Amino acid sequence: MATSVISPSRNKGRWNHLHKVLSKPGPFSDKDWVPGQDTISALESSKILVIGAGGLGCEILKNLALSGFKDIHVIDMDTIDISNLNRQFLFRQADIGKPKAEVAAAFVERRVKGVKITPYVGKIQDKDEDYYMQFKIIICGLDSIEARRWINSTLVGMVDLENPESLKPLIDGGTEVKLGFKGQARVILPTLSSCIECQLDMHAPRPAVPLCTIATIPRQPQHCIEWAHQIAWQEKRKDDTFDSDDMEHISWIYNTALERSHQFHIHGVTFQMTQGVVKNIIPAIASTNAVIAASTTSEVLKIATSCNPYLENYMMYAGEEGVYTYTFEAEKKADCPVCGNLARNMNVDANMTLGDFIDSLGEKAEAQLKKPSMRTEEKTLYQRFPPQLEEHTRPNLQLKLRELVEDGQEIAVSDPAYTIDFRFRLHFK
């Protein structure tokens, strides 16, 4: 058989396959597009930022390097954990404890000759607009809605209509919203198309269990675990800072939850469940990550080279029953707090206290704000910082909304996680 195999020297080169596709028009590529060397040069000179070097990030870095990109940067603040090894394929047992961004960058640089990958171990919030301005495209492989909202509002804020270079396409991949076999890829052109904030209510948080259930009437094993985590730890071990990666801490929560479950004759508290509840673990597998990461990288390649039309603007994938994708255009919203100019309408119960209203913002799909402060045009309703102002506005927490605002009045909400204000128009139910 070996006689029929062609010697390597007869092959045209390493990027043969990619360059074929970039050197010919396709049926869907733009009529004005010029394939060939200029397109290939544009690809090779595009500086790309990858946010996240986890399950999606590892795949994205590999995919970008083998899609011909030469200058890639990656940000991640995490270190490698044993539970990453079932999908984050750039990491080995010996890497446990090392920073993900550095190990991933070094691995891909070693494997794919000619690519430069610059890691940054830290938070995206450490970097300013000048930093983000250097990239052509930004691609996110995150598992945190908060980080996505932050980068989204930063990129929207950077857009200067006089300078087309200031508009940085944001390609976002996610697998954490639904369990295991699901995910989505989306393309955001800041200020021009629907942004992460416009789509916030499509990714509603899981409703939290009411505190009174946890404290007094547990029914599920999860309620017992929440009790151990939220209440018993505070009572018995308030001097220790709880660390969900500390096995002794998790064991204590598990044993405490197990004892409470016996008291109430509730079955099913396990160590695995304890970890899942306390660390908010979402199942994850390599294959789902591969699908989503590759979907996002395809869009980066298409935007950087124009070799095919890019996604407008959302593709969701579900793999539990066959292979299902749904591709559609999410709407840009006029009342988006980030890219719109109208206040967002919100229906509220006028008899609710301000304190309860503030708590509810954490779970409301259209807000998802954990530490909000708020004011109307005339007065501050509640302000967390500085402490004097907090103390001054604290009595308002007991007042009912109708005692503080008018039906249809607009309020401005700020949250330490974000740089912008969120405007809501409150309508009494």
Added chain:
Amino acid sequence: MTDSFPAALSGPTSKERKYDRQLRLWAATGQQALEDARVLLVNSDGPLGSSSTGVVGAAGVETLKNLVLPGIGGFTIVDQAIVTEADLGVNFFLEEESLGKSRADETCRLLRELNPDVQGYSYSKSITDLLTDPNFLPRHKLVIISGPTKRSTLDLLSQKAQELEIPVLYIHSVGFCVTFSLQLPAEFPIVETHPDPESTQDLRLLNPWPELTAAVSSLGDLESMDDHQHGHIPYIFLLLRFLEQWKQSHGGKAPENYKEKTEFREFVHSKARTSNPEGGEENFDEAVAAVLKTVSPFSLRGSIRDIFEMPQCQQLSAGSADFWVIASAIRTFYNAHGVLPLPGSLPDMKAQSADYVALQNIYKSKARKDVEEVTATIRQLETTLGRATAILEREVEVFCKNAAHIKVVRGRQIPQIRSDSDAALLKSVRSGLQMPESLTSIFIACQILDAVVDEIQSTPALNERSVDDEGLWMAHKERILALLLRDDSTPIDEDTLENIDNAIQEVRRAEGGELHNISSLAGGLVAQESLKVLTRQYVPLDNTCVFDGARSRSEMYRL
């Protein structure tokens, strides 16, 4: 306070920690099935003519990556190619030092690095040679073939696999286009289909069993309860109690249609206390919200009825698979009671801890009783049939819990458009094409690619031709379009012809080459289906999927 629990409970093993994120999806049984499985990847079967070294095979290797990471038992790579420069630009599991070496050996070596628990084997031989050893194929639980490949090879492999009931996946990843088909055994039953938990609740509100009815009666008079008690009655009890009252005033009939159910919902709503400080009751809100979904008589889904009526379920033998014996016992249960065994799970609801646990126990013990009844039938069947080993209790339990959602996929062969294709296949392709912008056109373009490659490989005189040879493409396109008209002479309309031409142009753009990124996506999708087939959990593709990377969308077809 925690001293009373043994320290042995204090943590999972390092294997459980490594696989934690996937064990939450398919549990220890799924993991065991993976670890017992060896997967065969036939990544190339010789060069595609003299101007090419063969299929690139990045999609196949990426598929294996996604199976090695979660810990399949082992894999075998069959690939005759020698590593070239072009491979390094597409395949991540090759490195500079791999140049000039066996591609099978090198990809095997670098894939094994991903997971020390997985065995890897490589053969730089032709698969046809390997198949002459009758023990070779049966070592594997799944076969993955990277297309395009010689028709004779594909036929031989898929036929041998069919005889051994080994599933086969046949993949194409060409430029921005992906298509793959799954060949399953004639019947492929799945018990753990993992439906949406919302859809699996079976509360039996319209046909409660005696213990449940007794529990509702023992509540006594709701009016005399204090606000706290009244606000903590589990909503299931509320609905059962108000259903009794409703029936009394409606000639013994439960609400049947949408209009009556909305009236019943109003009736439940009117019973909530509003004079309390909260101005309403959460348990009543839950009851009101549950009316439309849960106040319905039990009805057997058509797909389950079909399974009950299959000959495998009706005519058991000593050698019947466990699935059919249990299914038959459950059919007996259904015929006797008009319902399936109770799954026994209960949603969370506003209630006092003890009341909730008591209610949960009523559901659980009924579920246990149903399992016992089914088990008794099974034991009888086992004796009558003279079966050697008893079906495990656990298996019966899992089956009963999932009885309303079991599935039997009727496997089909890898679809190929050719002169001996059956009428049903051609008809499905024609009907797929009727959808506007259908991706069936990509399937057709890949079929033409297969035919072109097959002709180059099997005709020595054509060996110098490129896989992008204009003459060959035109000839096979005409031939395949003619085949589509074989049984249905309605002409193919202009839009559809344009759609097919577009797909051909996009596929030919790559000249048979792969884009790493699209192959990585294909590897994700194919691995996902492999995991479902190997674990026998979730529902696999039936039977063909096309992904169009140019327009970021996919479609599924039964071909």
